[in-house]
Amino acid sequence: MTLRQPSMLAVMSIPPTTNQAQGPAIHVQGLEKSYKDLRVLRGVDFDVARGGIFALLGSNGAGKTTVVKILSTLLKADAGTAGVNGFDVATQAADVRESISLTGQFAAVDEILSGRENLVLVARLRHLKDPGAIADDLLERFSLTEAGARRVATYSGGMRRRLDIAMSLIGNPPVIFLDEPTTGLDPQARIEVWQAVKELADRGTTVLLTTQYLDEAEQLADRIAILHQGRIIVNGTLAELKQLLPPAKVEYVEKQxxxxxxxxxxxxxxxxxxxxxxxxxxxxxxxxxx
Amino acid sequence: MATHFLGDTAVLLGRSLRHITRSVDTIITTTITPIAMMLLFVYVFGGAIDTGSVSYVNYMLPGILLITIASGIAYTALRLFLDMKGGIFERFQSMPIARSSVLWAHVLTSLVANVISLVVVVGVALLMGFRSGAGVSAWLAVAGILILFTLALTWIAVIPGLTAKSVDGAGAFSYPLIFLPFISSAFVPTDTMPGPVRAFADNQPVTSIVNTIRALFTRQPIGTDIWTALAWCAGILIVAYIFANISYRRRIS
Structure with missing residues (x-):
């Protein structure tokens, strides 16, 4: 951590995508968290390499959101270490926040403001120049230009989620957390969100995605980790995970x-x-x- | 972080103020109760209440102003609660901004909204015959006390805003605050009340604040009431601020 000074300067002056390029984007070791008597995380370990999409898979209540909250500095771990973009979440929280965006389980948008105003708000809070242009650009990218001047309260679930993700891209943070981004969406909107996530990863952003939908992880993720009873029980590519089971048999089944x-x-x-x-x-x- | 505090607070204040200008109904609901009470007390009960040489509308306006503030701050709790619930609070907390800006923006918004409501209520009072010979400095003193009272109650409102489990819970705390002026010198002189009630009324914060504002409006000597009033406001403000910040730290760690 002797490099803290220079790295902080890098965060300020160079576009965030280029700083702290060495080491894993996310490093989690021995993470523990309990809510009173309930031990949610019992020693979670995983690394996420830079770029690509990492899916954290688990059933409801497995602790996925807890992991995301600890990584995004919203919650303190009881034990273990976690680093994002080379910064420790406990001791360098401000640097971590410079490096990330969080898209939580519920679309974190302001219903009373218009879509464009939501984007301008986030751009201003990230202290960026020309928030209006940033907003217009993102509205265009997420096909929300026509709806941009309308209040978010009138948006559909899919539009809301797209706006939510667009808000998370402002300032090009190198790491983005998407906590169950498609829960509660209809299939159409789900596909729209998947598309947005894929585009994100194509631009070199590291995406940590939590989901309870197996097909979502299969569709999107380069690597998949399964969180079960407070620990990561497997971690690998889809192909590696499939090898854990006996080899595929060839059967002829009518395609419905x-x-x-x-x-x-x-x-x-x-x-x-x-x-x-x-x-x-x-x-x-x-x-x-x- | 300190360098961003003012800028971030200003941006977030702009956001909350838009909430107010786009839902003018919150200002209307905030002012309608005190205005209705004012009409009721002046035109129905007021004739039977002996307030000496002071006209009844002049007598009770200070109490009505405090009720206006007490009902206005409930919206601060509500707005804060909705931010927490909606997830935008977490978005702000995970961003590189000065974290205390999020609370201060809500507090300052409460101040602006309450000032607007107070101006509306005073306007209606003027139509109903309220008159004051108070000079500029007396008006400024009244404004200062009301602002201090608003800040104190707003920091109280922040606590349920951060800790409530439901919308109703977030707003319910304000009912006792709205009720407090009724057991004070706000509507009737306390000397007609039975012993224990009078003891409570004379020694609770609203009475000293009401008496001070009334004295300023009617150009009477203020006496020591103003110091009692300021001490109450400052005391409530400090205690509420500390507890609000403890709740806040609990929410964000």
Missing amino acids: PTLEDVFLTLVGAGGKNGDAYKGSQDHKTRSNKK
Whole structure:
């Protein structure tokens, strides 16, 4: 930690994506946390390499949110260490906050403000120049330009989530936490969010995603860790995880469309047909439909 | 962090003020109760209350102003509670901003909203015949006391705002505060009250504050009431501030 001074300067002057480029983006060791008698985390260890999407998978109450809250400096761990972007969450909380964005379980947007005002608010709080231009750029990127002047209270769940994620991108933090980003969304909105998350990772941001949906982790994550009874029980790529089970047998099964396929094919009106169900370009289609 | 405190507070204050300008109904609901009480007391009960040479509307306005503040600060608790619940609070806390800005923005918003409500209520009182010969310095003194009282009650409101489990819980604390002026010198002189009630009324904060403001409005000698009033306000402010910050630290660690 002798490098603290120079690294802090780097945070201030150079775009955050380039600083502290060595070491893992997230380092967690022996993390413990109890709520009264309930031992939620019992020694959690994992590292997240820079870039890519890391999924923390677990059932309800497994402690995923607790991990995210500790990493985003909202909660103090009882024991263990956690570092984000090379900074310790307990002793260098301010530096950690410079390096991250949190998209919590509930869309953290201001309902009374418009979408654009929400973005401007966050840009101002991150002390960035020209918050208006940043807001307009993100509205465009997330296909919210038309809705930008409307109050967020009128937005659909998917739009709210997109705005929420857009707010998290302001200032290009190198690490983004997405805590159950698609819980409570309809399938259409879910795909929109997946698209946004993929684009994020393509730009080099490290994404830590928590989810209880197995298909979500399968769709998005480069690496998957399973949090169970307060510990990480497996951690690896999807291929590695699949190898834990006996090798695949070849069986001939009639291919039935899932209800999701049916829903998305029927709902995806006009030109969007099929497109939406492959999960590609959905919101771009919408923005062209002026 | 200190360098960002003022800037961050200003940005967050701008946000909360937009909440107020976009939901003018909060100002209306804040002022409607005190105005209705004022109408009721002046035109229904007031005739039967002997306040000596002072006209009844002049007599009871200070108490009404305190009730206005007590009902106004409930919205601070509510706004804070909704921020906590909605997740935007966590977003702010996970951002590189001065953390105390989040609370101060709500406190200053409360101040602005209450000043607007007080101006509306005084305006209605003027229409109902309230008159004061108070000079500029006396008005400034009244404004100062009311601002101090608002700050003290606002910091009280921050505590349920941070700790409440439901919307109702966040607002409920204000009912006793609204009720307190009724057992004081705000509407009737305390010397008609039975012993124990009078003892309570004479020694609770509202009486000294009401008496001070009334004396300033009617250009009477203020006496020691002003020091009692200021001591109450400052004392409540300090204690509430400390407890609010303890609750805040609990929420963010």
